[in-house]
Amino acid sequence: MLSKLGISFGMAEFGDGKLQIDPGEKDVLFIDSDLNLAVETGALEPSRCLPVIGIIGVEAPSRLRSLMQVGATAxxxxxxxxxxxxxxxxxxxxxxxxxxxxxDRVEEHERRRLLRKSLVQAVLIVMQRTGNDYAAAYDHLRRESMRARQSLEDFCETFIQANGPESDEPQIHVGTNKTYAKKR
Structure with missing residues (x-):
């Protein structure tokens, strides 16, 4: 049936109770749950590399669990x-x-969540250097991040590197296209 669908297939070799595959060469992985094998794909887990289709013979809970652990999607x-x-x-x-x-969405949200501390630090720096309140400092950073076409969190990380507390009194030009200038 696979050849009628235009899919070429091959048998993977296994040894030491592990199935070793290179995800770059494969599009779909069929796993027979009766073989009870561990799958080795290198650094990534199989469910992140390619679709896994489990072939079920005996519906023993341990065999179903092993398919779920490998990331069977069908x-x-x-x-x-x-x-x-x-x-x-x-x-x-x-x-x-x-x-x-x-x-991927969860990873991106987690990355941005971890960068939120940079947002708070950047707002505090702008507040300290300009005398603005929190809302005005946040709006300024948001506008500048839009001009730079970066996410607010990424922009604030760059801003902190250039204008961090350890720098020698950088100038902040509020209302211009430049958010931060060179040190004097």
Whole structure:
């Protein structure tokens, strides 16, 4: 059925109870839960590398758990019927893409959350140097980050590196296109 869908396939080699694959060469990984193998993909977990479709023979909880730990996004029941392969591929690949998108979003939000301390520091620096209140300092940084076409958090990180408390009294030009200037 895979060849009728235009998909080439191959058997992966395994040893020492581990299946070693290179995610760059593969598009989809089919794993037979009856083999009870660990999957080794290098630094990344298999569910971040490629869609995993589990082939289930015996529905023992330990075998189902091992498929879930590998990150199976779809399953096929033994004996595998040709008509079920396309739908398993469709569901597996699209679920993989959805999970990957959500994981990337969570990572980006976490990265930005960790940079929020830079936002607070930058606001405090602007408040101290200009005498503005919190809202005015925040608005100034937000406008300047838009001009620089950066996220507010990334802009504040750059701002802190250039205007941090350890610098020698940098000038801040409020209302201009330059947020920070060179040291005097």
């Amino acid at each position: 399953t096929l029941r033994k004996p595998v019927h040709r008509a079920a392969v396309y739908s398993a591929l469709f569901v597996g690949i699209n679920e993989f893409r959805r999970r990957r998108y959500l994981a």
